[in-house]
Amino acid sequence: MSAEATRRIRPVTDRDSAAWWERVRAGELTVQRCDSCGTRRFPARAYCHRCRTAGWSWEAVEPAGRIESWIVSHQPFLPGVREPYVVVMVRPAGAPECVMYGNWRGAEPPHTGQRAEAVFVRVDDELTLIDWRPAD
Amino acid sequence: MRVAGFRDRTAVAGVGYTRFSKNSGVSTLTLACEAILAALEDAGLTADDVDGLATHRVGDSAAPSVVGPALGVHRPSWHLDQFGGGSVSHAVIGQAALAVAAGVAETVVCYRAINARSEFRMGGTGRGLPVSPEVQYQAPYGYVAPPQQYAMFARAHMAKYGTKEEHFGQLAVRQRASAAKNPRALMRTPITLDDYLASRWIAEPFRLLDCCLETDGACALVITTAERARDLRRPPVLISAAAWGGGDSFLSGGPSDVTTTAAAELAPRLYRQAGIGPAEIDVAEVYDCFTYSVVVQLEDYGFCAKGEGGPYAASGEGVPVNTHGGFLSEGYVHGVNHVAEAVSQLRGDAGDRQVDGAEVALSTAQPGYILPATSALVLRKG
Numbered sequence: 001m002s003a004e005a006t007r008r009i010r011p012v013t014d015r016d017s018a019a020w021w022e023r024v025r026a027g028e029l030t031v032q033r034c035d036s037c038g039t040r041r042f043p044a045r046a047y048c049h050r051c052r053t054a055g056w057s058w059e060a061v062e063p064a065g066r067i068e069s070w071i072v073s074h075q076p077f078l079p080g081v082r083e084p085y086v087v088v089m090v091r092p093a094g095a096p097e098c099v100m101y102g103n104w105r106g107a108e109p110p111h112t113g114q115r116a117e118a119v120f121v122r123v124d125d126e127l128t129l130i131d132w133r134p135a136d
Numbered sequence: 137m138r139v140a141g142f143r144d145r146t147a148v149a150g151v152g153y154t155r156f157s158k159n160s161g162v163s164t165l166t167l168a169c170e171a172i173l174a175a176l177e178d179a180g181l182t183a184d185d186v187d188g189l190a191t192h193r194v195g196d197s198a199a200p201s202v203v204g205p206a207l208g209v210h211r212p213s214w215h216l217d218q219f220g221g222g223s224v225s226h227a228v229i230g231q232a233a234l235a236v237a238a239g240v241a242e243t244v245v246c247y248r249a250i251n252a253r254s255e256f257r258m259g260g261t262g263r264g265l266p267v268s269p270e271v272q273y274q275a276p277y278g279y280v281a282p283p284q285q286y287a288m289f290a291r292a293h294m295a296k297y298g299t300k301e302e303h304f305g306q307l308a309v310r311q312r313a314s315a316a317k318n319p320r321a322l323m324r325t326p327i328t329l330d331d332y333l334a335s336r337w338i339a340e341p342f343r344l345l346d347c348c349l350e351t352d353g354a355c356a357l358v359i360t361t362a363e364r365a366r367d368l369r370r371p372p373v374l375i376s377a378a379a380w381g382g383g384d385s386f387l388s389g390g391p392s393d394v395t396t397t398a399a400a401e402l403a404p405r406l407y408r409q410a411g412i413g414p415a416e417i418d419v420a421e422v423y424d425c426f427t428y429s430v431v432v433q434l435e436d437y438g439f440c441a442k443g444e445g446g447p448y449a450a451s452g453e454g455v456p457v458n459t460h461g462g463f464l465s466e467g468y469v470h471g472v473n474h475v476a477e478a479v480s481q482l483r484g485d486a487g488d489r490q491v492d493g494a495e496v497a498l499s500t501a502q503p504g505y506i507l508p509a510t511s512a513l514v515l516r517k518g
Contacts, residue, residue, distance in 0.1 A: 009280065011272035043270055068394060069292040072340035077281045084337075087279045089288055089394075097392065103277050112295035129276050 016044045025128045027120050031095045033059040042098040061094025063118035064135060067110045068099060088132050090116060105133040146233040147365035147372040147518055150179025150358035151476045156322050156467035159254040160352035165198040168249035169207055171354035179358045180369030183207045188244030190216035190232045192224045196256040197249050214241035222423055222502030225471020227511035230378025232359045242360060248472040249354035258350050268507060283347050285506055287339040290428035293395045301341055303446030304427035305332035308345045308464055310452050315461025317488035322349055323465040346427045348463030355472040372518030373482045377409035381510040398504030399436035402512060410514035414438040418494040419481045420455045421474035423502045424462040433503050456491045475499045482517045
């Protein structure tokens, strides 16, 4: 199942998210951590949803997590993409209250609760994406 | 909301449909006008009586500011052009009822006109991306369409509670059997569980027969005061409760449990407004963009315990669900046809699919998986 085959849509970054994508490009998986109450959040945005303060810092988290759920997409939703591919929903180990998505790079389909590690996939000079594969 | 100030003060006085098809051959403006005129005729009113218009849409359809002038409604005293999909379908009707209850308008038409198959594929990728900043974290991985998103949550429910694909399948089979009794339904040929299991994969664990239709068509409702509705042509159906719900986004550090929806938080408020509980619901028209959305809502609206939605939906022994065949088999008019069917059941004019003695109905919106918002109505025979 080709993960690359799905990559027909480039992320439209915004003023909140651009720095996060820059860090991914540098090979770092981060979330925001509230300077006041410590709550971690993703995607990037200005205010803490718990204590509503605006101070925050990037926190690098271990590029690993657990599979929360997964699908095998068959319908050609994207033009030119015919072969099935697996999309996983992952809870990062360092921020399990958050979820992230990516394609699966495993010989076998994933299973719920499986430990996984992030794979930084350089698409071109401008863009790196994050896939997931089974953790040994 | 002061419950006593809203409950049963407004009513659905008219219902109108266009034909459902895969290609209407006409504009959404034409569809809207046809359904609205049919709803007004049903109520014994004309467009001269209309002083409010409301719809929900995602940039795909005729706005109230276009439909009003096209029908000669030049000076509406209230209007609503709600951006959004199925999650706000019932919110629009609730908001119209609030406007009527508050005296801002007296006769509001709520409509949804949609060419969801021939022009703007609702199940595809062209539905107004990006509606949320979170899309950027999903679309690059080919995760772009509602069937994929719902399949993801269905899989989590299957893993946690042992919900089976056969549960989804039995629900699809039963809704098709209901559609066979509905002259409006697009899909009336009965199916079996084997047909379900043999249908092609869309996004595992979903097959084709887990997914709703994409439909061209329109549906409209006339909302007015309960008092006035009693003097009109058809038996009034009272709006007992309308509730809105929100909550967390599944990318935003919110819920720890992806198998529970915003409906679980909404339901107690809805029932409190209506002064009833789920045991008093005689018929439930439950937003069925996918089979799983029914399963999870039967739990979150309290018809069965958490985790038992699969067996409950499969058994068919509980509350009658989606008596018109739902989006899976009647057609997809983005929530409004569920309310219209509830009205029909409470009027007692649902023909071969009539639930005997139906007096109270629940109708629900998309339960808030894709964006964190949902809405629902309780209707009562007047």
